[in-house]
Amino acid sequence: MxxxxxxxxxxxxxxxxxxxxxxxxxxxxxxxxxxxxxxxxxxxxxxxxxxxxxxxxxxxxxxxxxxxxxxxxxxxxxxxxxxxxxxxxxxxxxxxxxxxxxxxxxxxxxxxxxxxxxxxxxxxxxxxxxxxxxxxxxxxxxxxxxxxxxxxxxxxxxxxxxxxxxxxxxNWRLALITLTVVPMAGWLLARFLQRNSAIFRRVQEELGNLNAVLQENLLGVRVVKAFVQEAHQTQRYAALNQELMQSNMQTIRAIRNTFPFIFLLSNLVTVVVVGYGGAAVIGGEFSVGELLAFNSYLLLILQPILLIGFAAPxxxxxxxxxxxxxxxxxxxxEIRDRPGAVPFKACSGRITFENVSFRYPGATQEALKHISFETKPNELIAILGMTGSGKSTIVNLLPRFYDVTAGAVRIDGRDVRDFTLASLRSKIGIVFQETTLFLGSIQENIAYAKPNAKLEEVIQVAKTAQIHEFVISLPEGYATQVGEHGVGLSGGQKQRIAIARTLLTNASILILDDSTSAIDARTAVQIQDALDDLMRQKTCTSFVIAQRISTIKNADRILLIQQGQLVAQGTHQELMQSSPLYESILESQMKQPATAA
Ligand SMILES: Nc1ncnc2c1ncn2[C@@H]1O[C@H](COP(=O)(O)OP(=O)(O)O)[C@@H](O)[C@H]1O
Ligand SMILES: [Mg+2]
Structure with a gap:
């Protein structure tokens, strides 16, 4: 700037x-x-x-x-x-x-x-x-x-x-003598704060540590139990709790050791006032009323010093x-609208990755290296590769969750960075690998991005996502509460709700990121079959990321990713003939259904 x-x-x-x-x-x-x-x-x-x-x-x-x-x-x-x-x-x-x-x-x-x-x-x-x-x-x-x-x-x-x-x-003379109590009390207080600020800070830190352990254990309570770590965690918490109590006791001791002196000081001043002031009254230069008023002021003046002292930490x-x-x-x-960004309206389906490289902030290695491909209108593109090969990273560049490090991602020839973020993201429907449901009913969760959707619409997408039968089997159906205190859902059920949620948005580009990974192979194929036609008809381009070849066999094109590079692309038939890597993945998966069943 x-x-x-x-x-x-x-x-x-x-x-x-x-x-x-x-x-x-x-x-x-x-x-x-x-x-x-x-x-x-x-x-x-x-x-x-x-x-x-x-x-x-x-x-x-x-x-x-x-x-x-x-x-x-x-x-x-x-x-x-x-x-x-x-x-x-x-x-x-x-x-x-x-x-x-x-x-x-x-x-x-x-x-x-x-x-x-x-x-x-x-x-x-x-x-x-x-x-x-x-x-x-x-x-x-x-x-x-x-x-x-x-x-x-x-x-x-x-x-x-x-x-x-x-x-x-x-009475300026008496005032000068008595006001010496102010710097003295101030000095005592400053010394107290200086010596004990480390303790005060430690109390705060220990409170933070204690809460961190508490939070970790609340979030990970299942893992703690699964690994039988309850006793160990309880000990850990108790030890930190003990430290906190000791620090608190230290602060109390420090307060006990300082404040009596400050009060003693103020009482000593009373001696001066009564002695010196009394003599002045007898001498006729000071009235009894003035002496008493003077003394009351001295009691008032110590209070602000203490207040400032307490307020300082x-x-x-x-x-x-x-x-x-x-x-x-x-x-x-980091990612915001460029000046002069235009809204993203319709898409004809030509998505271009132009020599795209990407490195996560702080990472030493590039997650994507020189990826280039172009989609045709209404194509259903599958992305296949091992865990960590960069599949999610590729699709995250489309809605600009991250911006490319080098190269460009284009839709219909236009760089995605030229579109306004809101319009771009509202036209791209994405089902993440890890699903998040929000506190609310199943209907509200499906209608998350379209809160005024009618129940019929919700049911329709739920049917496509193969979750309708399950939902109506619940006592409260679509009104069933999910989230923290709601009914427990399996990973696969959550994934299907997430798919339904995205289908309801009428996005023109649809991305399913490994969103059937927790669903059994047969249902996954059923969902994909139901989705295939819908995706080809309703969207300009769709991406399906999958681990299982069985769910993406019907894709128009499969991109094979290995260690951040696009190593092969083509239809299932083409890849079976041309790519040894594809063949070996297929072979290893052919054995699986038998064991899975
Ligand atoms: N948020 C992130 N920050 C840093 N590195 C990441 C992040 N997400 C993924 N990576 C790394 O980028 C590579 C590709 O990850 P990813 O695209 O998620 O793989 P895939 O989806 O194929 O399993 C991996 O090496 C992973 O460790
Ligand atoms: Mg992934």
Whole structure:
């Protein structure tokens, strides 16, 4: 990207900001709430600061002068200040909470939609548990920073400064002596944080480790049981849990070792106030009321230091969380529409691979090497090859799940990178090797890409995918819930639902990636027979990837792939005669049905 481009990019500015500053900038979306919280917090500080003055007034002008009216008035004003404190406290926490919820809501939506646009290559490398942590834990850290720590720090700073000023105005000599408690307490606290920040960080890390083990075991509970690893896993969890508890105890000990000293400091100051201040009162330069007010201020001034101290680790954590979050938000989307991309409308069926090579990001070897072929309209193309030979990689280049490293993939002569992604992908139906069903009914799962499809349409594609009989045998038929808590389906049943789902989309290019691998050979042949005609009629070109030759015998052309290279192509008959590799695969599979049956 050129510098000029960078400036034109509206995202370029926030990207260069420190993460926490970006979080603060996101408050701009909620100006009313943020301002409400800020004003409430200032008023709250004022209500706190005015109380000792009312106290002083009541003592000096009321009690000392034996003036009952002033006593009542000061008591009334103190009551008002107390009510004000309650109201402003409510306003501050309510508005800060509301603004923080708004920012968290925006962040969640932004990350979610970002994750939807990120390319396959990003998801290949990202850890699902990491992304989950960012969506939940990191957003919560930021939210609590906005709703709690930020407010605490702002009001602490305002309180500290305003009270210091009031004290200096009341009696600057006494103020200078007593205010030494502020840097001393600050120093104790800073030392505490510095010494113990490693422990705080360790607690967070150990919590993460504990959750990782938990997640791994929940996801892999079947494997754990199959390998009889329950006792070992329980031990592993218990050990980590023990570590976490010990670290937690360490933090508690550290707190116990520091805070009594801070409180002792504040009590020592009281000695100074009573001693020095008492002498001043006797000397007539200070009234009793002023002395009492002075002392109350000193109690108020220690609170903000403690608040800042407690908020500091939370702020550091929020900064780390924000950095991780913006990493996802800022991740480059490698595969996106080119400027001037055109929608993909109709296809006549000529798909060209032009000297295509492809290397996965980070891989040392090329997964595809110089693949060239061209399809004719309405052809049914089969791709055959051993596991890892590159079959899936070939078809993944068509909907641009990845972009070629060299060469070009064309549809009707036009490079696939010239089409808009959405139009291209909506015209290409793909059934993946590994099927994913979503939480919902079987009908909803089949109609995933066409939610308003009628039940008749759903039944029709289910029949083609040979799953209809099974579905109606279930007590609730098409309304049966699948997914985490739904009925258990076999791998083959899931594959057939996935095939039906793709058939419903009326895609003009259809790709079945090994999608009958978990289905028995006979049903697979039945599905393929039912699909063959449909695919030839309804699509401009179709690809079927298969391991079993029996399911692709009728294909118009078979591409034989070996170690990323196209080694032979032709019909079943042609390949039997021309390709020794095809012949040997066929031979090895001819023996299988006997053992399978
Ligand atoms: N997401 C990926 N990242 C890195 N390498 C990959 C990825 N997917 C596949 N590969 C590698 O590319 C090669 C071809 O894989 P693939 O196309 O899935 O083979 P097939 O579908 O024929 O079994 C293999 O060596 C595999 O290890
Ligand atoms: Mg594959």
């Amino acid at each position: 050129s510098p000029a481009n960078l400036q034109a990019d509206p995202q370029a500015n926030p990207r260069s900001m420190p993460p926490l500053q970006r979080v603060l900038a996101s408050l701009r979306a909620y100006p009313g709430l943020a301002l409400g919280a800020l004003i409430s917090s200032l008023l709250l500080t004022a209500a706190y600061a005015v109380t000792p003055q009312l106290f002083r007034w009541g003592i000096d002008q009321g009690i000392a002068q034996q003036n009952l009216r002033v006593i009542w008035q000061s008591a009334g004003a103190m009551l008002l200040a107390a009510v004000g404190r309650g109201l402003f406290n409510f306003g501050q926490s309510f508005w800060a909470e509301a603004a923080s919820q708004g920012v968290a809501y925006d962040l969640r939506n932004r990350i979610f939609s970002k994750i939807q646009t990120l390319s396959f290559s990003y998801h290949d490398q990202a850890q699902t548990s990491q992304l989950l942590t960012r969506m939940t834990n990191d957003i919560e850290q930021i939210r609590s920073f906005l709703s709690t720590s930020l407010v605490q720090v702002i009001s602490a700073v305002v309180t500290l400064v305003s009270i210091a000023v009031v004290l200096l105005l009341m 939370a702020i550091a954590q929020a900064a780390a969380s924000a950095e991780r979050l913006y990493e996802v938000i800022d991740a480059t989307v």
